[in-house]
Amino acid sequence: MNRIVNKIILLAFLLAVMPCCNKKDIVKEPEKPVATNVIYLIGDGTALPQIYAAMMATGKDMPFQHFPYTGIVTTKSANKEITDSAAAGTALACGKKTNNAMLGMDADSVVIPSILEVMHDNGKSTGFAVTSYVTHATPAAFYAKVPKRKMYEEIAEQMMNCEKLDVAIGGGRKHFINREDGRNLFDEMKDNGWTVYDTLANIDTNCTRYAVIANDDHMPQAMDRGNFLPESVKTALHTLSRNEKGFFLMVEGSQIDFACHANDSLWMVNEMLDFCDAINVALDFAKADGHTLVVVTADHETGGLTMVDPQGKYTDVNFKYSTSSHSCLPVMIFAYGPGAEHFTGWMDNTEIIGKIFEASNVADTTK
Numbered sequence: 001m002n003r004i005v006n007k008i009i010l011l012a013f014l015l016a017v018m019p020c021c022n023k024k025d026i027v028k029e030p031e032k033p034v035a036t037n038v039i040y041l042i043g044d045g046t047a048l049p050q051i052y053a054a055m056m057a058t059g060k061d062m063p064f065q066h067f068p069y070t071g072i073v074t075t076k077s078a079n080k081e082i083t084d085s086a087a088a089g090t091a092l093a094c095g096k097k098t099n100n101a102m103l104g105m106d107a108d109s110v111v112i113p114s115i116l117e118v119m120h121d122n123g124k125s126t127g128f129a130v131t132s133y134v135t136h137a138t139p140a141a142f143y144a145k146v147p148k149r150k151m152y153e154e155i156a157e158q159m160m161n162c163e164k165l166d167v168a169i170g171g172g173r174k175h176f177i178n179r180e181d182g183r184n185l186f187d188e189m190k191d192n193g194w195t196v197y198d199t200l201a202n203i204d205t206n207c208t209r210y211a212v213i214a215n216d217d218h219m220p221q222a223m224d225r226g227n228f229l230p231e232s233v234k235t236a237l238h239t240l241s242r243n244e245k246g247f248f249l250m251v252e253g254s255q256i257d258f259a260c261h262a263n264d265s266l267w268m269v270n271e272m273l274d275f276c277d278a279i280n281v282a283l284d285f286a287k288a289d290g291h292t293l294v295v296v297t298a299d300h301e302t303g304g305l306t307m308v309d310p311q312g313k314y315t316d317v318n319f320k321y322s323t324s325s326h327s328c329l330p331v332m333i334f335a336y337g338p339g340a341e342h343f344t345g346w347m348d349n350t351e352i353i354g355k356i357f358e359a360s361n362v363a364d365t366t367k
Contacts, residue, residue, distance in 0.1 A: 033338035035293035035359040036246035038119070039237075039282040042092060042138055043275050044085060045257030045302030047331045053265070053307060053319055054272035063279045067296070067334035071344045073352070074330050075300045078107040082328045085257070086149035088299035089141030091349040093250075095366045103137065103155075104145035113366050115353040116142040119248035120164035122362050125208075125240040126247065127167025129232035131219040131274075132254035134159065134170040134211070138299060142250055153179050159211075160189045166208065167239055169232040170254075171215035173198070178216075186213075200228070200235055208239065221255060222270040229253065230277040237285050246291075246360075251278055260303030263321040268303075286337050293339050293359050297352065298331035 043050070055062050077087035078097035090098045093114040096106045105111045120126045130139045135155040140146075143162045144155045156175040159168060176185040186196045195210040197203055203210065212232070219225050233251055240247035253275030259267035279296055286292035304322030309315055333352065335343035339359020343352075357364040 034361045035338040036291040038248045038356055038360060039292060039294045041251045041279055041282060041296040043253045043256050043298045044138060045260045046298040047301035047329045049305035050256060050272060053305060054269050057269045063276055063283060064334055067336050069335045069340045069343050071333045072330050072346050073297055073333050074348050076328060082326050083300050085137035085299050088349060089138040092299060092352060093141040095350050095353040097350060101149050102147055103141050103149050109147060111145045114142045116248055117164045118365050123245035124247050125166045125243040126164060127236045127240055128250040129236050130170040130252040130254050131229055132170060133172025133218055134168050135172045135175045138252045156185055160185050160192060167236050168211040169236060171217055171219045173213045173216045200231055203235060221267060222274040229274050230281045233278050233281045257302045261324055263303060263324060265319045283336060293337040295335050297333040301327045301329040301331060
């Protein structure tokens with residue numbers, strides 16, 4: 001009997017004190033920070049061998065060493081173990097496998113939106129800065145939809161008509177003005193709301209939509225073009241960061257790939273240093289801003305680069321290339337900022353934009 005009475009008294013006590021619990025006393029888990037801005041840097045042809053080769057050749061500190069989160073990325077295309085830049089660019093931009101040479105569409109030729117387009121649909125400003133043609137495979141994967149990557153004139157026209165792109169910086173003037181159809185797309189771009197420049201130096205800083213097409217061909221090599229890429233990143237950030245809803249910026253170190261195709265180590269190291277300067281611009285912005293995710297990766301490895309002692313005595317190190325084409329080596333990924341913790345471990349290149357969307361709290365409509 002006493003036990004029953006005691007249980008009744010305890011129950012009554014609990015019912016009496018429960019209303020006294022204030023909701024304010026409930027400890028909530030802190031909300032995860034959201035990446036308002038994203039800077040997505042792609043070192044074309046760059047895997048761990050290129051990164052470490054540049055470190056060995058210069059003895060310099062590299063930004064790769066200081067990212068808090070690092071992972072490994074596989075790169076094969078839908079139809080080949082060894083990808084090209086079009087298929088890899090499409091995977092990085094659209095989150096889907098496609099066949100080599102195809103851009104902005106899956107292996108069944110179904111057009112798919114890119115992360116750049118989705119971010120623009122969510123109110124963000126968008127842009128890219130590269131050292132290749134602006135119509136080359138990697139940048140084109142973010143705005144163009146074509147079955148063949150070398151359809152440069154069609155890609156240029158698609159860039160002109162892309163309403164979801166605000167800033168485009170790179171080379172490739174010939175695809176806009178020296179065309180088989182005789183059209184001058186620069187004139188037509190101005191009618192479409194673009195301002196077109198041929199140099200970074202004379203940009204109207206109040207301009208919100210522009211293309212800087214700074215060379216007829218690809219941009220010159222790093223040793224000849226100076227600080228074009230890091231300055232392009234600064235220029236793009238100045239423009240895009242004025243949008244309170246945020247921005248998406250893709251940056252490509254395009255000519256690391258060119259140098260490795262040529263098996264030219266001096267050119268490769270110079271391009272790597274230039275790319276590192278661009279990464280540092282992005283990191284400086286992100287550290288000052290606090291709401292910017294920086295993701296650095298690559299589309300594939302080029303050159304089959306190794307570092308060996310040909311004498312087998314473990315003393316001298318020579319850079320050796322096993323091919324003048326691409327290899328199937330996995331590449332690295334590095335991340336800093338809100339959501340950077342998602343970019344660790346082993347992943348496929350199609351998974352990256354989903355992780356960026358998650359960090360940005362943006363619905364992935366590429367699926």
